[in-house]
Amino acid sequence: MRESLVRKSDVSSSTPIHAVTEASLPQVLDGLGSAALNWCKVNDFAGKPATSLLVPGADGAAVLFGVEDGGLSHPLALGGLVAGLPEGDYHLAEGFPDPEQAALGFALSTYSFTRYLKNEGKTRRLAVDETVDLDRLGTILDGVQLARDLINTPANDLGPGELSQAVVALFKQHGGTGRIVIGEDLLEENFPMVHAVGKASSRAPRLADFTWGDEAAPKVTLVGKGVIFDTGGLNLKPGSSMALMKKDMGGAANVLGLASMIMASKLPVRLRVIVPCVENAVAGNAFRPGDILSSRKGLTVEIGNTDAEGRLILADALALADEESPEILIDMATLTGAARVALGPDLPPYYTDDEELAEDIAVMAEAAADPLWRMPLWQPYLKYLDSKVADINHINTSGAGFAGSITAALFLSRFVENTGSWVHFDIFGWTPMEKPGKPMGGEAQGIRGLFDVLSERFAGAQ
Known part of the structure; x- marks a missing residue:
């Protein structure tokens, strides 16, 4: 996607994209000539918001x-233009509104996952002037592309090992260091729930733990759910629910996308990324409903349903x-269907008790056209996690199935007590229907807004 944005000075010629309204269209057509006017009439083009037309012109x-x-109908609206454009170079005509946001929308829509295709598709580039910060946009686009590529890769080619190696590759690129704890060593190093969830797979579970930056800088830690495929375990999912489970490592993918942005922009933080990487498989040694697991925290956890495995590995991490x-401390996970029932696929909820951080996230997410919605850590619902045989159950035991996303967040909250500010994101990680800036498939959700939050807080600039 980064390659879809270039400087005007680097292209010999390009096709202009004119912003028009129903009122300004006649004036623009006067400058383009009678052929453009006639073509608009033939195609019944009136300049309505988010509509487009390629027209012949005098030049x-x-x-x-x-x-x-007042400007673009949506910050990423120009992305809706991309699919219908022929191959070639384009530029925004003089006076085009919000050029940087328009360029971002254009570039985000040029993404395609071509790893398994012979035809790599059409190449369309947008030539921009010096008012557009190409370095910043490139940093954002690289992070989004990393997240999308990882989510779109099927589990036969992205197992726990490959996902952990993606962490290694990213940190090696930026000079970070870390380690991976694999298989039975998870028990030796006290990650019992990561081991329990992943042990039934022929591909050993593991935990990647990497750091970057000045050790004396403010500590920012990202934790991502890395379930490369979720069968549901012994509480086996039906086929319709299993079809998209290659995206169950979407939390890890998004965390790595955000880490890419942080390191590429050299934010003055000490970054740590922790990704538990497992496959929730079915075998004779799979963990069972009714099992009681120990955790790194020391709390015992009663297993109510093996299909709620993500919160278990996140708890240890x-x-x-x-x-x-x-x-x-930020964690991201494709955690609950309840979040999608409440808010749909495009609006991930987030949970935090830090009022200032919550407001910053809301403001920055809206400005970045990266929508998020705060949900409450409603403490009375902790009673839904009561267990008679362990310190806590990991799912709602009330029998009514209420507040699934909230109770999942409350479960995770029991494993965080020393952190300055903790925020949990229950993302979908997928765009089910193509829209401007968001091709169908794996999606980066929340990380563009979070990058702005962290940039504002630690570098003093967006």
Whole structure:
């Protein structure tokens, strides 16, 4: 996607994209000539917001793109134009509104997952002037592409080993260091729930733990759910629910995308990324409903359903992160269907008790067109996690199935006590229907807004 944005000075010629409204369209057509006017009439193009048309002009072809009087109808609206454009180079005509946001929308929509295709698709580039910060946009696009590529890769080619190696490769690229704890060593090093969830797979479970940056800088720790495929375990999913489970490592993918942005922009933080990597498989040694697991925190956990495995591996990882009291601890996970029932696929909920951080996330996410919605850590619902035989159950035991996303967040909260600020994101990690800036498939959710939050807080600039 980064390659879809270039400087005007680096291309010999490009096709202009004119922003038009229903009111301004006649004036723009006057400058393009009678052929463009006639073509608009034939195609019944009136300049309505988010509509577009490629027209002939006196000096060559041009693209008309409908905007509202106040600017783009949506910050990523220009992305809706990309699929219908022929191959080639384009540029925003003089006066085009919000050029940096328009460029981001354009570039995000050029993404395609071509690893398994012979035809790599059309190449379309947008040439921009010096008002657009290409370095910053490139950093964001690289992070989004990493997240999308990882989610879109099927589990036969992305097992726990490959996912952990993606962490290694990213940190090696930026000079970070770390380690991977594999298989039975998870028990030796006190990650019992990571081991329990992943031990039934022929591909050994593991935990990647990597750091980057000045050790004296503020500590920012990211934890991502890395379930490369979720069968549901012994509580086996039906086929319709299993079809998209290659995306169950979407939390890890998004965490790595955000880490990429942080390291590439050299934010003055000490970054730590922890990713438990497992496959929730079915075998004779799989963990069972009714089992009681020990955890790194020391709490015992009664297993109510093996299909709620993500919060178990996150609990061990969060407990590890919490031991060094980071200033900010962020976890991301494709955790509950309840979040999708409540808010749909496009609006992930987040949970935190830090009011200032919650407000910063809301403001920055909206500004970045990276929507998020705060949900409450409603403490009375902790009673739904009561167990008569262990310290806690990991699922709602009330029998009514209420507040699934909230109770999952409350479960995780029991494993965080020393951190300055903790925030949990229950993401979907997938775009089910293509829209501007968001091709269908694996998706980066929340990380563009979070990158702005962290940049503002630690570098003083977005």
